[in-house]
Amino acid sequence: MTKLGFYPGCSLEGTAREYNESVMSLATLFDIQLEQVPDWNCCGATAAHNLNKILSLSLPARILAQAEKAGMKEIIVPCAACYSRLSVTQHELFENSELKKQVEEVMDMTLSSPIRILNVVQFIQEFILPHLSEKIVKPFDKEVACYYGCLLVRPHDILQFDRLEDPQTIDRIMEQLGAKPIDWPFKTECCGAGLSVSRTDLVAKLSGKIVKEATERGAKAIITACPMCHANLDMRRSAINSYLAKKYDVPVLYITQAIGMACGLNNKQTGIYRHLVKVNN
Amino acid sequence: MNNELDIHIGVNPARCYQCGKCSAGCPLADDMDFTSNVVMRMLQSEDESLDKELLQSQAIWLCASCEMCISRCPMEIDIPKIMDYLRQQSIAKGLQNKSANKNIISFHHSFLDMIRFTGRSYEIGMIADYKLRSRKLLQDLTLAPKMFLKGKLPLFPEMVKDRKNIKRIFKHIDT
Numbered sequence: 001m002t003k004l005g006f007y008p009g010c011s012l013e014g015t016a017r018e019y020n021e022s023v024m025s026l027a028t029l030f031d032i033q034l035e036q037v038p039d040w041n042c043c044g045a046t047a048a049h050n051l052n053k054i055l056s057l058s059l060p061a062r063i064l065a066q067a068e069k070a071g072m073k074e075i076i077v078p079c080a081a082c083y084s085r086l087s088v089t090q091h092e093l094f095e096n097s098e099l100k101k102q103v104e105e106v107m108d109m110t111l112s113s114p115i116r117i118l119n120v121v122q123f124i125q126e127f128i129l130p131h132l133s134e135k136i137v138k139p140f141d142k143e144v145a146c147y148y149g150c151l152l153v154r155p156h157d158i159l160q161f162d163r164l165e166d167p168q169t170i171d172r173i174m175e176q177l178g179a180k181p182i183d184w185p186f187k188t189e190c191c192g193a194g195l196s197v198s199r200t201d202l203v204a205k206l207s208g209k210i211v212k213e214a215t216e217r218g219a220k221a222i223i224t225a226c227p228m229c230h231a232n233l234d235m236r237r238s239a240i241n242s243y244l245a246k247k248y249d250v251p252v253l254y255i256t257q258a259i260g261m262a263c264g265l266n267n268k269q270t271g272i273y274r275h276l277v278k279v280n281n
Numbered sequence: 282m283n284n285e286l287d288i289h290i291g292v293n294p295a296r297c298y299q300c301g302k303c304s305a306g307c308p309l310a311d312d313m314d315f316t317s318n319v320v321m322r323m324l325q326s327e328d329e330s331l332d333k334e335l336l337q338s339q340a341i342w343l344c345a346s347c348e349m350c351i352s353r354c355p356m357e358i359d360i361p362k363i364m365d366y367l368r369q370q371s372i373a374k375g376l377q378n379k380s381a382n383k384n385i386i387s388f389h390h391s392f393l394d395m396i397r398f399t400g401r402s403y404e405i406g407m408i409a410d411y412k413l414r415s416r417k418l419l420q421d422l423t424l425a426p427k428m429f430l431k432g433k434l435p436l437f438p439e440m441v442k443d444r445k446n447i448k449r450i451f452k453h454i455d456t
Contacts (some may be wrong), residue, residue: 010402015433041400041441046346047392050368055454059396062450106453107447154348155361164352190308190347197411198388198422202343206308235424235433274431 002127005072005115006034007063009082009227010042015235016079016227018271022256023078023120025269028037029135029260030128037067037075043085046194057099058106060089065109074116076123078256080226081193083119084151084159090114091158102212119161120225120255121169128259132176139178144258145219145250146170147210148187149229159186164188170223171254177262186213191232200236204243207232211240211248221279222252230254251279282332282370283324290366292359297321303350303360310435313340317350324363336371342381387414397451400441404434 012020027034036211040063049056063086075170077083082262093100094114104110118126148167156164167188171181189210192203214222224230233252235238241247253261259280260270272279287293297318300416304316313321315338323331335341341364350360370376395403408425412418418433428434441447 012437013439014402014404014435015428017432039442041447042396042402044396045392045402047389048396049346049365050342050389051372052369052454053365053391055393055450056365058450058453062446087446107450122324136287150345150347154352156352157357188349190345190349192308192349194343194388195343195345195385197408198415199343200420202309235428238424274433276427276431 001031002020003033004074004123004127005036005037005067005070007037007067007077007082007086009077009079011079011081011227011231014192015231018193018274019078019227019230019254021269022029022260022273025260025265026128026256026263029263029265030058030131032127033254034076035062035072038070040066040267043082043144045081045085045254049085054103055105057089057092057103060086061093061103061111062107062109065107065111066117067115067239068111068113069109072115073122074118076118076120078120078123079226079228080119080149080151081228083117084154087117087159088155090117119189121152121173122161122172124173124255125169125258129173132259134265135263136177137163138260138262140262141178142180142220143182143218144174144179145184145214145217145222145226146174146181146187146195147214147222147224147229149224149226150188150190152225152228153188159258170225173255174223177258179258182214182217182219182270184213184219186210186219190230193228193232196228196232196236200239201243203232203236204239207236208244211250212244215248219250221258222250223255223258224252225255234275234277249277251275251277282335282367283327286324286363286366290359290362292362294321294324294358294363296356296358297325298356300355302353302355306349306353308347308349309343309345313343315340317344320363320367321358321360332377335367335377336374336376339378339381341367341371342378342385371400384415384417387411390414398444399438399448400444400447401439403438405436406438
C-alpha cells in the first residue's frame with residue numbers, strides 16, 4: 001500500500017464534500033492510504049493575500065511545517081486554490097531567507113526543506129494512471145469540456161505544471177477513460193473565484209461564459225479539479241441561468257468523480273448526488 | 282508609489298510599455314474603473330493624487346487574482362503582487378472603495394475573523410457574519426437550504442486543536 005500525505009483544505013469538508021469523498025474512494029480502490037496533515041488549518045485563501053502579506057504566508061507555512069513534523073515528503077492537495085497558495089508560499093520562503101525567518105518567528109515553527117506539493121492531476125498521473133486501464137468497467141463515453149481554471153497552471157513560473165495556455169493533462173486522462181475532450185478556448189478562463197458570495201452578479205457573468213461555451217461546443221459534462229470552480233459552475237447555476245436567460249443543464253464533475261464513475265464506483269462513493277445540477281450516469 | 286513597490290515587493294511598474302495584453306486578458310476588465318494597464322500608467326506617473334485614486338478604486342478589489350495578466354505580460358511584471366500591495370495599502374490608509382467595502386472587503390474580513398477563531402473555514406458562521414456586515418440579509422436564502430440538504434453545509438465548525446498557535450499568528454499580524 002502506498003502511503004501519502006494529504007491536505008484536504010476547508011472546502012473538502014463543506015461545500016466540496018463530494019470531492020473529498022471521490023478522492024478517498026479512488027485512493028481505496030487503488031490501494032493508496034492518504035494520511036491527513038496533523039491538525040491542519042485553513043490556507044488563508046483569497047482573503048489573506050488580499051489583506052495581509054505575512055498572514056497569507058504564515059497560514060500555509062504552518063501547514064507545511066505540520067507536514068514536515070509528521071515526516072511527510074509529499075502532500076496531495078486536491079483543492080487547486082490551496083495547491084496554489086501552498087506552492088507559492090513554499091517558493092517565496094525558500095527564495096527569501098529573511099522572509100522565511102520572519103514567518104517562522106510569527107508561527108513559532110521552522111521549515112527545514114521544501115516538500116513535494118502535488119495537485120490532484122499530478123496525483124492521478126503518478127499513482128492512478130499506471131493501474132487505471134485494468135479498473136475501467138464503464139467507459140466515460142461522452143464529449144467533455146476539460147476546465148482547468150486559473151490556479152492549477154498559474155503562476156506558471158512557480159507551479160511549472162502543464163501548458164500555460166491550452167493545457168492538456170486533464171484531456172489526456174479523460175481520453176483514457178473513453179471520453180472525447182472538446183477543443184475550446186475557455187480552459188483557463190477565471191470563473192470569478194472568491195467573488196462568489198460578495199459579487200454573485202460577476203460570477204454569474206464569468207461562469208456563464210464558461211458554461212455557455214462548453215454547451216455550445218457539444219460538451220455533455222464539464223470536468224474540473226477545483227472546489228471554487230465547481231461551486232461557481234454548479235452551485236451558482238441558477239444565477240448563471242438567470243444571467244444568460246436560458247436554462248443550461250450541463251453537469252460539472254470533479255475529475256476524480258469521472259474516474260470513479262468509469263471504475264464502477266456507486267453514487268455514494270463518488271458523491272455525485274450532492275451536486276445541484278443533476279448528473280445522469 | 283512606483284519606487285515604493287520596487288522596494289517593498291520588488292516589482293517595477295516602470296517597465297510597462299503599455300501593450301495592453303494584461304487588460305485584454307483580464308476577465309474583470311469590463312467592470313473595473315481602471316484596467317490593469319491604466320493602473321500601471323498611473324503608478325508610473327508618480328503623482329500622489331493618482332496614487333490616492335488608485336487606493337480608492339474598485340478595480341483593486343474586483344481583481345480576482347486569476348494571474349492571467351502576469352501570464353501574458355511580455356515584461357513579466359507581477360501585476361497580481363502589485364494588486365495585493367495596493368489592497369493592503371488601501372486598508373492601511375483607510376481609503377477603501379465605498380462600494381467594495383460593502384461587499385468584497387466585508388467578505389474578506391468575515392472570512393479572516395472566522396479563521397482567527399476556528400483555524401478553518403466554517404461556511405454558516407462566515408455567511409452569518411458577512412450578512413450582518415454587508416446588511417444583505419436576504420442573499421442566498423433559497424440556495425442555503427438546498428446546500429444543507431445536499432450535506433454541503435456542516436452545522437458545526439471543524440476546529441484546529443492548537444488554536445493558541447493560530448491566535449499567535451494573528452496576534453503578530455494585528456500588531
